[in-house]
Amino acid sequence: MPLAATAAVALMVLPLAGLLVRVPWSTLATELATSEAQEALRLSVVCSLGALAVAVVLGVPLAWVLARVAFPGRSLLRALVTLPMVLPPVVGGVGLLAIFGRRGLLGARLGSLPGFPLPFTIQGVVLAQAFVAMPFLVVATEAGLRQLDRRYEDAAATLGARPWHRFRTVTLPLIGPSLVAGAALSWARALGEFGATITFAGSLPGRTRTLPTAIYAGLQSRPEAAVALSVVLLAVSLTVLVVLRGRWLGAGGP
Amino acid sequence: MTLTADVGLRLGSLELDVAMRTPPDEVVAVVGPNGSGKSTLLRALAGLVRLDRGRVVLNDVVLDDVAAGAHVEPEQRPVSVMFQDTLLFPHLSALDNVAYGIRARGTGRTDARRRADTWLERVGLDGTHRDSRPAALSGGQAQRVALARALATEPALLLLDEPLSAVDVSAKAPLRRVLREQLAGSPAVRVLVTHDPVDAMALADRLVVIEQGRVSQEGPIAEVTTRPRSAWVAQLAGLNLFRGRAEGRHLVLGDGSQLTVATAVRGPAFALVHPRAVTVHRSRPEGSARNAWPGEATGLHLEGDRVRVQVHGTPCIVAELTPAGAADLRLAEGGPVWVSVKATEIDVYPD
Structure with missing residues:
Protein backbone atom coordinates (compact mmCIF):
# COMPACT_ATOMS: atom_id res chain seq x y z
CA MET A 1 0.00 0.00 0.00
CA PRO A 2 2.58 2.61 0.97
CA LEU A 3 4.42 1.81 -2.26
CA ALA A 4 1.32 2.40 -4.37
CA ALA A 5 0.58 5.59 -2.46
CA THR A 6 4.10 6.81 -3.11
CA ALA A 7 3.65 6.03 -6.79
CA ALA A 8 0.39 7.98 -6.78
CA VAL A 9 2.03 11.01 -5.22
CA ALA A 10 4.89 10.75 -7.70
CA LEU A 11 2.41 10.61 -10.55
CA MET A 12 0.82 13.85 -9.41
CA VAL A 13 3.86 15.73 -8.23
CA LEU A 14 6.49 14.82 -10.83
CA PRO A 15 4.85 16.64 -13.76
CA LEU A 16 4.59 19.78 -11.66
CA ALA A 17 8.21 19.42 -10.58
CA GLY A 18 9.19 18.86 -14.19
CA LEU A 19 7.37 22.01 -15.17
CA LEU A 20 9.16 24.02 -12.49
CA VAL A 21 12.54 22.61 -13.55
CA ARG A 22 11.98 23.77 -17.11
CA VAL A 23 10.89 27.28 -16.18
CA PRO A 24 13.24 29.84 -17.75
CA TRP A 25 13.35 31.82 -14.47
CA SER A 26 15.87 34.39 -15.77
CA THR A 27 13.77 35.26 -18.82
CA LEU A 28 10.33 34.62 -17.24
CA ALA A 29 9.47 38.30 -17.08
CA THR A 30 10.40 38.85 -20.74
CA GLU A 31 8.49 35.76 -21.83
CA LEU A 32 5.37 37.02 -20.11
CA ALA A 33 5.82 40.52 -21.49
CA THR A 34 5.66 39.52 -25.16
CA SER A 35 2.60 40.82 -26.95
CA GLU A 36 1.36 37.27 -27.63
CA ALA A 37 1.57 36.39 -23.93
CA GLN A 38 0.00 39.68 -22.88
CA GLU A 39 -2.88 39.22 -25.31
CA ALA A 40 -3.51 35.67 -24.13
CA LEU A 41 -3.39 36.80 -20.49
CA ARG A 42 -5.77 39.66 -21.10
CA LEU A 43 -8.17 37.54 -23.12
CA SER A 44 -8.13 34.80 -20.50
CA VAL A 45 -8.89 37.19 -17.67
CA VAL A 46 -11.70 38.90 -19.61
CA CYS A 47 -13.27 35.66 -20.85
CA SER A 48 -13.02 33.77 -17.57
CA LEU A 49 -14.59 36.67 -15.68
CA GLY A 50 -17.30 36.86 -18.35
CA ALA A 51 -17.93 33.14 -18.01
CA LEU A 52 -18.07 33.55 -14.23
CA ALA A 53 -20.63 36.33 -14.62
CA VAL A 54 -22.77 34.11 -16.87
CA ALA A 55 -22.41 31.25 -14.39
CA VAL A 56 -23.48 33.44 -11.45
CA VAL A 57 -26.38 35.16 -13.20
CA LEU A 58 -27.81 31.90 -14.57
CA GLY A 59 -26.38 29.40 -12.10
CA VAL A 60 -27.64 30.93 -8.84
CA PRO A 61 -31.29 30.89 -9.96
CA LEU A 62 -30.81 27.33 -11.22
CA ALA A 63 -29.31 26.29 -7.87
CA TRP A 64 -32.25 27.95 -6.12
CA VAL A 65 -34.77 26.07 -8.25
CA LEU A 66 -32.96 22.76 -7.67
CA ALA A 67 -32.79 23.36 -3.92
CA ARG A 68 -36.21 24.86 -3.32
CA VAL A 69 -38.73 23.88 -5.96
CA ALA A 70 -40.08 20.34 -5.95
CA PHE A 71 -40.99 19.15 -9.43
CA PRO A 72 -40.99 15.86 -11.29
CA GLY A 73 -37.62 15.13 -12.82
CA ARG A 74 -35.67 17.25 -10.36
CA SER A 75 -33.11 14.50 -9.69
CA LEU A 76 -32.68 13.97 -13.40
CA LEU A 77 -32.12 17.68 -13.97
CA ARG A 78 -29.64 17.78 -11.10
CA ALA A 79 -27.68 14.93 -12.70
CA LEU A 80 -27.82 16.65 -16.06
CA VAL A 81 -26.45 19.87 -14.62
CA THR A 82 -23.38 18.10 -13.33
CA LEU A 83 -22.78 16.30 -16.62
CA PRO A 84 -20.29 18.89 -17.95
CA MET A 85 -18.11 18.11 -14.93
CA VAL A 86 -17.49 14.59 -16.22
CA LEU A 87 -18.02 15.13 -19.92
CA PRO A 88 -14.85 15.46 -22.05
CA PRO A 89 -14.74 19.21 -22.81
CA VAL A 90 -14.08 18.54 -26.49
CA VAL A 91 -17.47 16.79 -26.62
CA GLY A 92 -19.00 19.90 -25.11
CA GLY A 93 -17.33 21.93 -27.85
CA VAL A 94 -18.76 19.67 -30.54
CA GLY A 95 -22.19 20.01 -28.91
CA LEU A 96 -21.90 23.79 -28.86
CA LEU A 97 -21.00 23.75 -32.54
CA ALA A 98 -24.01 21.55 -33.27
CA ILE A 99 -26.31 24.10 -31.65
CA PHE A 100 -24.61 27.47 -32.04
CA GLY A 101 -22.33 26.77 -35.02
CA ARG A 102 -22.87 28.62 -38.27
CA ARG A 103 -24.93 25.71 -39.51
CA GLY A 104 -26.10 24.69 -36.01
CA LEU A 105 -29.72 24.21 -35.04
CA LEU A 106 -29.98 27.66 -33.46
CA GLY A 107 -26.84 29.23 -34.90
CA ALA A 108 -28.20 29.08 -38.44
CA ARG A 109 -31.24 31.08 -37.40
CA LEU A 110 -29.56 33.50 -35.06
CA GLY A 111 -26.63 34.13 -37.37
CA SER A 112 -27.75 37.61 -38.42
CA LEU A 113 -28.29 38.97 -34.91
CA PRO A 114 -25.62 41.23 -33.37
CA GLY A 115 -23.02 39.17 -31.54
CA PHE A 116 -23.63 36.19 -33.81
CA PRO A 117 -22.38 33.90 -35.20
CA LEU A 118 -20.61 32.71 -32.08
CA PRO A 119 -17.83 30.38 -33.28
CA PHE A 120 -14.35 31.92 -33.42
CA THR A 121 -15.43 34.98 -31.40
CA ILE A 122 -14.74 36.14 -27.87
CA GLN A 123 -18.44 35.54 -27.03
CA GLY A 124 -17.90 31.97 -28.20
CA VAL A 125 -14.99 31.59 -25.78
CA VAL A 126 -17.14 32.91 -22.92
CA LEU A 127 -19.94 30.52 -23.85
CA ALA A 128 -17.63 27.50 -24.04
CA GLN A 129 -16.05 28.37 -20.68
CA ALA A 130 -19.42 28.99 -19.01
CA PHE A 131 -20.70 25.63 -20.27
CA VAL A 132 -17.83 23.84 -18.58
CA ALA A 133 -17.57 26.01 -15.47
CA MET A 134 -21.19 26.62 -14.43
CA PRO A 135 -21.79 23.21 -12.81
CA PHE A 136 -19.19 23.97 -10.15
CA LEU A 137 -21.05 27.08 -9.12
CA VAL A 138 -24.46 25.41 -9.25
CA VAL A 139 -23.39 22.43 -7.17
CA ALA A 140 -21.73 24.53 -4.46
CA THR A 141 -24.57 27.05 -4.30
CA GLU A 142 -27.25 24.39 -4.17
CA ALA A 143 -25.41 22.65 -1.34
CA GLY A 144 -25.27 25.96 0.53
CA LEU A 145 -29.00 26.54 0.02
CA ARG A 146 -29.86 23.05 1.22
CA GLN A 147 -27.79 23.45 4.36
CA LEU A 148 -29.30 26.81 5.16
CA ASP A 149 -31.82 26.82 8.01
CA ARG A 150 -34.84 28.16 6.18
CA ARG A 151 -36.34 29.49 9.36
CA TYR A 152 -33.99 32.48 8.98
CA GLU A 153 -35.97 33.35 5.87
CA ASP A 154 -39.18 32.84 7.84
CA ALA A 155 -37.88 35.24 10.47
CA ALA A 156 -37.10 37.80 7.76
CA ALA A 157 -40.61 37.35 6.33
CA THR A 158 -42.27 37.99 9.69
CA LEU A 159 -40.17 41.15 9.93
CA GLY A 160 -41.77 42.41 6.76
CA ALA A 161 -39.12 41.52 4.17
CA ARG A 162 -40.49 40.67 0.74
CA PRO A 163 -39.11 37.61 -1.10
CA TRP A 164 -36.45 39.41 -3.14
CA HIS A 165 -35.41 41.59 -0.18
CA ARG A 166 -34.97 38.57 2.08
CA PHE A 167 -33.07 36.66 -0.61
CA ARG A 168 -30.68 39.58 -0.93
CA THR A 169 -30.30 40.42 2.78
CA VAL A 170 -30.55 37.01 4.43
CA THR A 171 -30.22 34.12 2.00
CA LEU A 172 -27.29 35.42 -0.03
CA PRO A 173 -25.14 36.48 2.93
CA LEU A 174 -25.80 33.18 4.70
CA ILE A 175 -24.84 31.08 1.68
CA GLY A 176 -21.98 33.48 0.94
CA PRO A 177 -19.16 31.05 1.75
CA SER A 178 -20.64 28.36 -0.52
CA LEU A 179 -21.24 30.89 -3.26
CA VAL A 180 -17.68 32.23 -3.04
CA ALA A 181 -16.25 28.70 -3.07
CA GLY A 182 -18.38 27.80 -6.08
CA ALA A 183 -17.44 31.01 -7.87
CA ALA A 184 -13.72 30.46 -7.27
CA LEU A 185 -13.82 26.90 -8.55
CA SER A 186 -15.95 27.94 -11.45
CA TRP A 187 -13.60 30.79 -12.38
CA ALA A 188 -10.52 28.57 -12.08
CA ARG A 189 -12.17 25.99 -14.32
CA ALA A 190 -13.06 28.66 -16.89
CA LEU A 191 -9.54 30.05 -16.82
CA GLY A 192 -8.08 26.64 -17.59
CA GLU A 193 -10.69 25.64 -20.18
CA PHE A 194 -9.09 24.19 -23.29
CA GLY A 195 -11.06 21.46 -25.06
CA ALA A 196 -14.42 23.13 -25.50
CA THR A 197 -12.81 26.49 -26.28
CA ILE A 198 -10.50 25.28 -29.04
CA THR A 199 -13.28 23.16 -30.56
CA PHE A 200 -15.91 25.86 -30.56
CA ALA A 201 -13.91 29.08 -30.75
CA GLY A 202 -10.58 28.00 -32.17
CA SER A 203 -7.27 29.61 -31.29
CA LEU A 204 -7.08 32.87 -33.20
CA PRO A 205 -4.30 35.04 -31.79
CA GLY A 206 -5.73 38.16 -30.19
CA ARG A 207 -9.33 36.99 -30.65
CA THR A 208 -9.85 33.59 -29.13
CA ARG A 209 -6.38 32.50 -28.07
CA THR A 210 -6.64 32.19 -24.27
CA LEU A 211 -3.80 31.02 -22.02
CA PRO A 212 -4.42 27.27 -22.42
CA THR A 213 -4.72 27.44 -26.20
CA ALA A 214 -1.70 29.76 -26.34
CA ILE A 215 0.29 27.22 -24.32
CA TYR A 216 -0.72 24.44 -26.71
CA ALA A 217 0.14 26.51 -29.76
CA GLY A 218 3.40 27.72 -28.22
CA LEU A 219 4.67 24.22 -27.43
CA GLN A 220 5.32 23.62 -31.13
CA SER A 221 7.08 26.91 -31.83
CA ARG A 222 8.47 28.34 -28.55
CA PRO A 223 8.37 25.84 -25.67
CA GLU A 224 9.89 28.32 -23.17
CA ALA A 225 6.94 30.69 -23.70
CA ALA A 226 4.52 27.80 -23.18
CA VAL A 227 6.26 26.85 -19.93
CA ALA A 228 6.16 30.47 -18.70
CA LEU A 229 2.40 30.69 -19.30
CA SER A 230 1.92 27.29 -17.67
CA VAL A 231 3.58 28.61 -14.53
CA VAL A 232 1.05 31.44 -14.44
CA LEU A 233 -1.86 28.98 -14.54
CA LEU A 234 -0.21 26.77 -11.95
CA ALA A 235 0.22 29.76 -9.63
CA VAL A 236 -3.44 30.74 -10.06
CA SER A 237 -4.59 27.18 -9.35
CA LEU A 238 -2.48 26.96 -6.22
CA THR A 239 -3.80 30.31 -4.99
CA VAL A 240 -7.41 29.25 -5.48
CA LEU A 241 -6.72 26.00 -3.68
CA VAL A 242 -5.09 27.70 -0.72
CA VAL A 243 -7.90 30.23 -0.44
CA LEU A 244 -10.60 27.56 -0.57
CA ARG A 245 -8.95 24.83 1.44
CA GLY A 246 -11.30 23.59 4.09
CA ARG A 247 -14.10 25.83 2.95
CA TRP A 248 -14.68 23.93 -0.26
CA LEU A 249 -14.06 20.53 1.30
CA GLY A 250 -16.51 21.40 4.05
CA ALA A 251 -19.32 22.75 1.93
CA GLY A 252 -18.94 20.96 -1.38
CA GLY A 253 -21.18 17.93 -0.73
CA PRO A 254 -23.96 17.05 -3.14
CA MET B 1 -57.27 44.64 19.92
CA ARG B 229 -59.77 18.84 33.04
CA SER B 230 -56.89 16.58 32.03
CA ALA B 231 -53.87 14.95 33.59
CA TRP B 232 -51.51 17.43 31.99
CA VAL B 233 -53.50 20.42 33.19
CA ALA B 234 -53.83 18.85 36.61
CA GLN B 235 -50.08 18.66 36.80
CA LEU B 236 -49.81 22.23 35.62
CA ALA B 237 -52.57 23.22 37.97
CA GLY B 238 -50.72 21.58 40.79
CA LEU B 239 -49.28 24.98 41.49
CA ASN B 240 -50.53 27.89 43.52
CA LEU B 241 -49.02 31.09 42.22
CA PHE B 242 -48.65 34.21 44.34
CA ARG B 243 -47.27 37.55 43.24
CA GLY B 244 -46.00 40.22 45.50
CA ARG B 245 -43.04 42.11 46.90
CA ALA B 246 -40.46 40.27 48.86
CA GLU B 247 -38.79 41.87 51.84
CA GLY B 248 -36.30 39.42 53.20
CA ARG B 249 -38.23 36.39 54.33
CA HIS B 250 -41.65 37.98 53.84
CA LEU B 251 -43.62 38.14 50.66
CA VAL B 252 -46.28 40.84 50.77
CA LEU B 253 -49.08 39.97 48.38
CA GLY B 254 -51.39 42.25 46.45
CA ASP B 255 -54.29 41.62 48.85
CA GLY B 256 -52.19 42.78 51.79
CA SER B 257 -51.56 39.33 53.20
CA GLN B 258 -48.08 38.03 53.92
CA LEU B 259 -46.31 34.74 53.36
CA THR B 260 -43.23 33.74 55.29
CA VAL B 261 -40.72 32.08 53.04
CA ALA B 262 -37.46 30.26 53.66
CA THR B 263 -35.33 31.99 51.02
CA ALA B 264 -34.64 35.69 51.27
CA VAL B 265 -35.44 37.66 48.08
CA ARG B 266 -35.81 41.38 47.51
CA GLY B 267 -38.21 43.26 45.29
CA PRO B 268 -40.98 41.92 43.06
CA ALA B 269 -41.23 38.17 43.37
CA PHE B 270 -43.59 35.32 42.88
CA ALA B 271 -44.06 32.21 44.92
CA LEU B 272 -45.21 28.74 43.99
CA VAL B 273 -46.83 26.36 46.43
CA HIS B 274 -47.76 22.82 45.53
CA PRO B 275 -51.32 22.01 46.67
CA ARG B 276 -50.04 18.87 48.32
CA ALA B 277 -47.96 21.10 50.60
CA VAL B 278 -51.08 22.86 51.82
CA THR B 279 -52.57 21.38 54.96
CA VAL B 280 -56.27 21.84 55.74
CA HIS B 281 -57.50 21.96 59.34
CA ARG B 282 -60.88 22.16 61.03
CA SER B 283 -59.62 24.76 63.50
CA ARG B 284 -56.61 27.04 64.02
CA PRO B 285 -53.50 24.84 63.75
CA GLU B 286 -50.98 24.78 66.56
CA GLY B 287 -48.04 23.22 64.71
CA SER B 288 -44.83 24.79 63.48
CA ALA B 289 -46.15 26.02 60.13
CA ARG B 290 -45.27 29.71 59.74
CA ASN B 291 -48.19 30.44 57.44
CA ALA B 292 -51.73 29.77 58.63
CA TRP B 293 -54.94 31.56 57.81
CA PRO B 294 -58.69 30.95 57.87
CA GLY B 295 -60.93 30.58 54.89
CA GLU B 296 -63.94 28.96 53.35
CA ALA B 297 -63.86 25.69 51.39
CA THR B 298 -65.55 26.81 48.21
CA GLY B 299 -64.86 23.95 45.87
CA LEU B 300 -64.29 20.24 46.30
CA HIS B 301 -63.25 18.19 43.26
CA LEU B 302 -62.23 14.60 43.04
CA GLU B 303 -59.21 14.26 40.71
CA GLY B 304 -58.31 10.60 40.36
CA ASP B 305 -57.20 9.54 43.82
CA ARG B 306 -56.95 13.11 45.14
CA VAL B 307 -59.42 15.69 46.34
CA ARG B 308 -58.69 19.29 45.37
CA VAL B 309 -60.09 21.86 47.73
CA GLN B 310 -60.33 25.50 46.85
CA VAL B 311 -60.03 27.63 49.94
CA HIS B 312 -61.33 31.14 49.70
CA GLY B 313 -59.41 33.37 52.06
CA THR B 314 -56.63 35.93 52.12
CA PRO B 315 -55.01 34.73 49.98
CA CYS B 316 -57.02 32.07 48.13
CA ILE B 317 -55.25 28.76 47.79
CA VAL B 318 -55.82 25.26 46.42
CA ALA B 319 -55.09 22.23 48.59
CA GLU B 320 -54.87 18.62 47.60
CA LEU B 321 -55.88 15.89 50.05
CA THR B 322 -56.49 12.18 50.01
CA PRO B 323 -60.17 11.24 49.96
CA ALA B 324 -59.69 9.71 53.43
CA GLY B 325 -58.19 12.96 54.72
CA ALA B 326 -61.03 14.94 53.23
CA ALA B 327 -63.55 12.57 54.84
CA ASP B 328 -61.84 12.88 58.24
CA LEU B 329 -62.12 16.64 58.04
CA ARG B 330 -65.78 16.30 57.10
CA LEU B 331 -65.21 19.02 54.53
CA ALA B 332 -68.28 20.57 53.02
CA GLU B 333 -68.64 23.25 50.38
CA GLY B 334 -68.87 26.61 52.11
CA GLY B 335 -67.60 25.27 55.43
CA PRO B 336 -65.01 27.22 57.50
CA VAL B 337 -61.47 25.81 57.48
CA TRP B 338 -57.91 26.80 58.28
CA VAL B 339 -54.98 26.23 55.95
CA SER B 340 -51.28 26.13 56.70
CA VAL B 341 -48.12 26.05 54.60
CA LYS B 342 -44.58 25.57 55.84
CA ALA B 343 -42.16 28.28 54.83
CA THR B 344 -39.85 25.65 53.36
CA GLU B 345 -42.62 24.47 51.01
CA ILE B 346 -42.80 27.83 49.24
CA ASP B 347 -40.59 28.35 46.21
CA VAL B 348 -39.81 32.00 45.67
CA TYR B 349 -38.59 33.52 42.39
CA PRO B 350 -37.61 37.09 41.73
CA ASP B 351 -40.16 38.48 39.28
Missing part, protein backbone atom coordinates in the same frame (compact mmCIF):
# COMPACT_ATOMS: atom_id res chain seq x y z
CA THR B 2 -58.49 41.09 19.49
CA LEU B 3 -57.46 37.98 17.67
CA THR B 4 -60.01 35.42 16.60
CA ALA B 5 -58.49 32.30 15.19
CA ASP B 6 -59.95 29.06 14.01
CA VAL B 7 -57.04 27.01 12.76
CA GLY B 8 -57.35 23.64 11.11
CA LEU B 9 -54.38 22.04 9.44
CA ARG B 10 -52.55 18.79 9.03
CA LEU B 11 -48.76 18.68 9.12
CA GLY B 12 -47.10 15.27 9.14
CA SER B 13 -48.71 13.28 11.91
CA LEU B 14 -50.04 16.41 13.62
CA GLU B 15 -53.65 17.33 13.16
CA LEU B 16 -54.30 20.79 14.51
CA ASP B 17 -57.81 21.96 15.19
CA VAL B 18 -57.81 24.99 17.46
CA ALA B 19 -60.28 27.79 17.97
CA MET B 20 -59.20 30.66 20.18
CA ARG B 21 -60.08 34.24 20.90
CA THR B 22 -57.91 36.62 22.85
CA PRO B 23 -59.76 39.16 24.94
CA PRO B 24 -58.24 42.64 24.84
CA ASP B 25 -55.61 43.49 27.45
CA GLU B 26 -54.76 39.93 28.31
CA VAL B 27 -51.57 38.02 27.67
CA VAL B 28 -52.46 34.56 26.45
CA ALA B 29 -50.20 31.59 27.04
CA VAL B 30 -50.67 28.59 24.79
CA VAL B 31 -49.44 25.68 26.86
CA GLY B 32 -49.30 21.96 26.41
CA PRO B 33 -46.96 19.01 26.22
CA ASN B 34 -44.22 18.88 23.60
CA GLY B 35 -45.50 17.93 20.18
CA SER B 36 -49.04 19.08 20.92
CA GLY B 37 -48.99 21.60 18.06
CA LYS B 38 -48.31 24.83 19.95
CA SER B 39 -45.48 26.04 17.74
CA THR B 40 -47.35 25.05 14.59
CA LEU B 41 -50.30 27.13 15.76
CA LEU B 42 -47.94 30.08 16.19
CA ARG B 43 -46.46 29.57 12.71
CA ALA B 44 -49.97 29.43 11.29
CA LEU B 45 -50.89 32.71 12.98
CA ALA B 46 -47.73 34.28 11.55
CA GLY B 47 -48.74 33.07 8.09
CA LEU B 48 -45.74 30.76 7.75
CA VAL B 49 -47.93 27.68 7.51
CA ARG B 50 -51.04 27.55 5.37
CA LEU B 51 -54.34 26.53 6.94
CA ASP B 52 -56.32 23.66 5.50
CA ARG B 53 -59.46 25.00 7.11
CA GLY B 54 -60.46 27.99 9.16
CA ARG B 55 -60.14 31.71 9.59
CA VAL B 56 -57.80 34.13 11.33
CA VAL B 57 -59.00 37.64 12.03
CA LEU B 58 -56.92 40.29 13.77
CA ASN B 59 -58.64 43.52 14.77
CA ASP B 60 -61.30 43.04 12.08
CA VAL B 61 -58.67 42.41 9.40
CA VAL B 62 -58.95 38.98 7.80
CA LEU B 63 -55.50 37.36 7.64
CA ASP B 64 -56.67 33.91 6.60
CA ASP B 65 -59.98 32.66 5.34
CA VAL B 66 -59.69 29.32 3.61
CA ALA B 67 -63.31 29.26 2.48
CA ALA B 68 -62.91 32.66 0.81
CA GLY B 69 -59.44 31.82 -0.51
CA ALA B 70 -57.81 34.63 1.46
CA HIS B 71 -54.25 34.39 2.76
CA VAL B 72 -52.09 37.33 3.74
CA GLU B 73 -48.37 36.59 3.30
CA PRO B 74 -46.24 36.75 6.47
CA GLU B 75 -44.40 39.90 5.29
CA GLN B 76 -47.74 41.68 4.83
CA ARG B 77 -49.07 40.86 8.28
CA PRO B 78 -48.71 43.22 11.22
CA VAL B 79 -47.32 40.25 13.13
CA SER B 80 -43.96 39.72 14.86
CA VAL B 81 -42.51 36.50 16.15
CA MET B 82 -39.90 35.99 18.83
CA PHE B 83 -38.62 32.60 17.75
CA GLN B 84 -37.69 29.77 20.05
CA ASP B 85 -33.95 29.71 19.38
CA THR B 86 -33.99 33.46 18.60
CA LEU B 87 -33.09 32.98 14.91
CA LEU B 88 -31.08 36.17 15.06
CA PHE B 89 -29.37 36.70 11.72
CA PRO B 90 -25.82 35.48 12.35
CA HIS B 91 -24.25 37.88 9.84
CA LEU B 92 -25.74 41.02 11.39
CA SER B 93 -24.89 42.83 14.63
CA ALA B 94 -27.41 42.99 17.46
CA LEU B 95 -28.31 46.50 16.38
CA ASP B 96 -28.78 45.58 12.72
CA ASN B 97 -30.88 42.58 13.68
CA VAL B 98 -33.27 44.89 15.49
CA ALA B 99 -33.13 47.46 12.69
CA TYR B 100 -33.87 44.79 10.06
CA GLY B 101 -37.65 44.82 10.42
CA ILE B 102 -37.77 48.62 10.63
CA ARG B 103 -35.72 48.90 7.43
CA ALA B 104 -37.70 46.19 5.64
CA ARG B 105 -40.76 48.33 6.18
CA GLY B 106 -39.16 51.22 4.39
CA THR B 107 -37.37 53.33 7.00
CA GLY B 108 -33.91 54.65 6.12
CA ARG B 109 -30.76 53.16 7.59
CA THR B 110 -29.82 55.90 10.05
CA ASP B 111 -33.32 56.34 11.36
CA ALA B 112 -33.86 52.58 11.66
CA ARG B 113 -30.62 52.13 13.60
CA ARG B 114 -31.50 54.96 15.94
CA ARG B 115 -34.88 53.41 16.69
CA ALA B 116 -33.30 49.97 17.07
CA ASP B 117 -30.94 51.47 19.60
CA THR B 118 -33.84 52.68 21.74
CA TRP B 119 -35.39 49.24 21.63
CA LEU B 120 -32.17 47.60 22.72
CA GLU B 121 -32.00 50.03 25.59
CA ARG B 122 -35.59 49.24 26.53
CA VAL B 123 -34.93 45.50 26.78
CA GLY B 124 -31.83 46.22 28.82
CA LEU B 125 -29.07 45.14 26.45
CA ASP B 126 -25.76 46.44 27.64
CA GLY B 127 -24.58 49.11 25.20
CA THR B 128 -21.24 47.38 24.67
CA HIS B 129 -23.05 44.50 22.94
CA ARG B 130 -24.87 46.64 20.39
CA ASP B 131 -22.38 45.88 17.67
CA SER B 132 -21.76 42.24 18.65
CA ARG B 133 -22.73 39.42 16.35
CA PRO B 134 -25.28 36.99 17.84
CA ALA B 135 -22.60 34.33 18.27
CA ALA B 136 -20.84 36.59 20.77
CA LEU B 137 -23.95 37.10 22.92
CA SER B 138 -25.01 35.04 25.93
CA GLY B 139 -28.33 33.21 25.86
CA GLY B 140 -30.07 35.91 27.87
CA GLN B 141 -28.63 38.72 25.76
CA ALA B 142 -29.63 37.00 22.52
CA GLN B 143 -33.19 36.59 23.82
CA ARG B 144 -33.30 40.29 24.64
CA VAL B 145 -32.19 41.17 21.12
CA ALA B 146 -34.78 38.77 19.71
CA LEU B 147 -37.45 40.43 21.85
CA ALA B 148 -36.35 43.89 20.74
CA ARG B 149 -36.37 42.76 17.10
CA ALA B 150 -39.94 41.47 17.46
CA LEU B 151 -41.13 44.61 19.24
CA ALA B 152 -39.36 47.06 16.95
CA THR B 153 -41.80 46.61 14.08
CA GLU B 154 -44.60 47.65 16.45
CA PRO B 155 -46.80 44.68 15.56
CA ALA B 156 -50.53 44.35 16.17
CA LEU B 157 -49.94 40.70 17.08
CA LEU B 158 -46.86 39.66 19.03
CA LEU B 159 -46.09 35.96 19.08
CA LEU B 160 -43.48 34.51 21.44
CA ASP B 161 -42.33 30.92 21.01
CA GLU B 162 -40.81 29.53 24.21
CA PRO B 163 -39.18 32.86 25.06
CA LEU B 164 -37.48 31.50 28.18
CA SER B 165 -36.56 27.97 27.28
CA ALA B 166 -33.17 28.63 25.73
CA VAL B 167 -31.59 30.47 28.65
CA ASP B 168 -29.96 28.98 31.71
CA VAL B 169 -31.50 29.23 35.15
CA SER B 170 -29.46 32.21 36.34
CA ALA B 171 -30.49 34.32 33.33
CA LYS B 172 -34.17 33.41 33.59
CA ALA B 173 -35.34 35.74 36.35
CA PRO B 174 -34.02 38.98 34.80
CA LEU B 175 -35.26 37.94 31.36
CA ARG B 176 -38.66 37.07 32.77
CA ARG B 177 -38.82 40.54 34.31
CA VAL B 178 -37.97 42.18 30.99
CA LEU B 179 -40.56 40.07 29.21
CA ARG B 180 -43.22 40.99 31.75
CA GLU B 181 -42.43 44.68 31.47
CA GLN B 182 -42.41 44.67 27.69
CA LEU B 183 -45.52 42.50 27.38
CA ALA B 184 -47.33 44.82 29.76
CA GLY B 185 -46.19 47.88 27.81
CA SER B 186 -47.09 46.56 24.37
CA PRO B 187 -50.40 47.52 22.79
CA ALA B 188 -50.33 44.35 20.67
CA VAL B 189 -52.35 41.19 21.04
CA ARG B 190 -49.82 39.02 22.87
CA VAL B 191 -49.69 35.25 22.55
CA LEU B 192 -46.88 33.17 23.96
CA VAL B 193 -46.21 29.49 23.64
CA THR B 194 -44.52 27.55 26.41
CA HIS B 195 -44.27 24.07 27.78
CA ASP B 196 -43.26 25.42 31.19
CA PRO B 197 -46.19 26.09 33.54
CA VAL B 198 -44.08 28.44 35.65
CA ASP B 199 -43.33 30.65 32.66
CA ALA B 200 -46.97 30.60 31.61
CA MET B 201 -48.13 31.64 35.06
CA ALA B 202 -45.44 34.25 35.40
CA LEU B 203 -46.15 35.92 32.07
CA ALA B 204 -49.77 35.33 31.11
CA ASP B 205 -53.25 36.16 32.32
CA ARG B 206 -55.03 33.50 30.38
CA LEU B 207 -54.23 29.94 29.40
CA VAL B 208 -55.11 27.97 26.30
CA VAL B 209 -54.16 24.35 26.87
CA ILE B 210 -53.48 22.34 23.75
CA GLU B 211 -53.15 18.60 23.79
CA GLN B 212 -52.77 16.50 20.63
CA GLY B 213 -53.70 19.39 18.41
CA ARG B 214 -56.88 20.35 20.25
CA VAL B 215 -57.79 22.83 22.95
CA SER B 216 -58.38 20.80 26.07
CA GLN B 217 -59.03 23.76 28.30
CA GLU B 218 -59.10 27.53 28.16
CA GLY B 219 -59.67 30.36 30.59
CA PRO B 220 -58.13 32.72 33.13
CA ILE B 221 -55.20 31.10 34.93
CA ALA B 222 -57.00 30.81 38.26
CA GLU B 223 -59.97 29.12 36.65
CA VAL B 224 -57.91 26.61 34.69
CA THR B 225 -55.74 25.74 37.64
CA THR B 226 -58.61 25.17 40.04
CA ARG B 227 -60.62 23.06 37.64
CA PRO B 228 -58.14 21.04 35.60
